[in-house]
Amino acid sequence: MKKIYRLVPVGLRERAAFMLRAGYYPQFKKPVTYNQKVNYRKLYWKNPLFITCSDKIAVKEYVADKIGREHIIDSVFVGDMITPNQAKQLMENYGSLVVKANHNSGPVQFLDKEDGEETIRNVCHNINQQLKEDYGKVKQEPWYSHVKPKVLVERKLRMADGSDPCDYKFHVFNDPDRSRQTVILQMDYDRHKMLHRSFFNESLDWLPFSWKQPCLKTSIVRPPGYDRMLEIAKLLALPFSHARIDLYNIDGSIYFGEITFAHASGRGKFSSIIYDKWLGKLWELDPAI
Template sequence: MLKILPDKVYLKLQYKYTTGKKLNLKEPKTYGEKLQWLKLHDRKSYYTTLVDKYEVREYIKNKIGEKYLVPILGHWDNAENIDFEKLPQKFVLKCNHDSKSVIVCHDKDSLNIKDTINHFKKKLKNNAFYYGREWPYKNIKPLVIAEEMLVDETGNDLKDYKVMCFNGEPKLIQIHKERFNENEEYTIDYYDINWNKTNITANTTCSKEEMDKPEFLEEMLYLSKKLSQDLPQARIDWYYANNQLYFGEITFFDASGYDVFDPSEWNYRLGSWIDLSIIKKENYLSQSINENRG
């Protein structure tokens, strides 16, 4: 039933339900409020390509170079067609159109193939648009992608480095640890671009230690800036393995804009980094052109 609700009505209800706060779309101030506003008013068609984990590869190749792409082992639009025999002992399976379908296979011999196929049958039927009304996902052609498994220098699962950019400028870096390790606590830390650990939490646990400044920090910030040019805000994700950076994905709506930051001042600080006036001006000009054509 909720699918038939207009986007604006749905977002107001969902925002209240997830954050406990009333959504202010007339004068949005916080990061979460502005992300909901952008869902409704910043709808450039090429955003769909940028969030499609398969189609974006060509964009990344042309923008920063093919060497930053995680090698692909195959892709399928039907889960029954996944060619497990040709896959190596270790690999990663994920969908191109969502964020919670990943299966990390450390040993193919112990993988329950039937369960894996059923898992992706369900995921391929899901449209990620409807939960948060993140419209760029609505018209993606769903695929299952197999990627080479990357590991860090210790042989463990990779950390996720997620660079939060605003108007083409990196501002914060999220570090996700043990995301797919059920035996360890999943933590998220926030660092500024000078590698100072902040006190931000967002419905998650922080790690107790401080990481050493990574040697690839400047390169990661440079590439993130390049990929986020002309975007009001975006999160650019990276992995580091084999002594090099690998691109993860581009996300326009971190946590769909429903995370509430603590301390609360960060909700407003991040919100202040998003300049909606640019989008409003673009929309006004577009509307004026269409009216003149009419």
């Protein structure tokens, strides 16, 4: 089915996917809603930083220069492929691992010392197969096509109690003279079992909508170092009209995750189109930058 789908002309294919997932007929050339503006960006992007900041390897140096290396998760392996023996040796040296491709927004893999041979082989195979795919063409997010595919392995972050850290996704919108920035915080919960998400403003007041996933939580505890997280998110988003900045907070220590330029590939369905239009109104600058 994927092969047949990709034979359909891109314009028709993207509109069909948009209608199916976002739930309404799009206008990409004169976008109004948030989802429409993401698709405009996919068609007419012109900011070369999209390439650097979408490369999960190259972006680490870029971000380290901006906010300091103490916020960067160390890479324990970078290569053109990964073998099960290499993965096992890395686990011996570093413990639990996060294994990913640098050129996509594809499924991230995890490895723990308790994993058996079959799991290790499957993880390595999955990642090596991801390297063969031109993600930019698959998702029509062309900046990814300019990134040379590599395997990236990182040590898995853990909280002091051994649990997984929260992933704070800051949607940052710049106003026309870049003197004011609006931040919408997205929190994803229970990602590996029953994913649900909630949205909050900069002051951590709950926003009453859902976006692609159901909303179950309506409050959030202010994390230690939250002001620094806001500062980092706003600084990293400054060169763009809009960007999503992902950060981790490990008991007050803040780590950079990634920068995303086409959230949900511009097809995430809102609980009401009112909120799709509202976020679109926050996105005041040219979506192509």
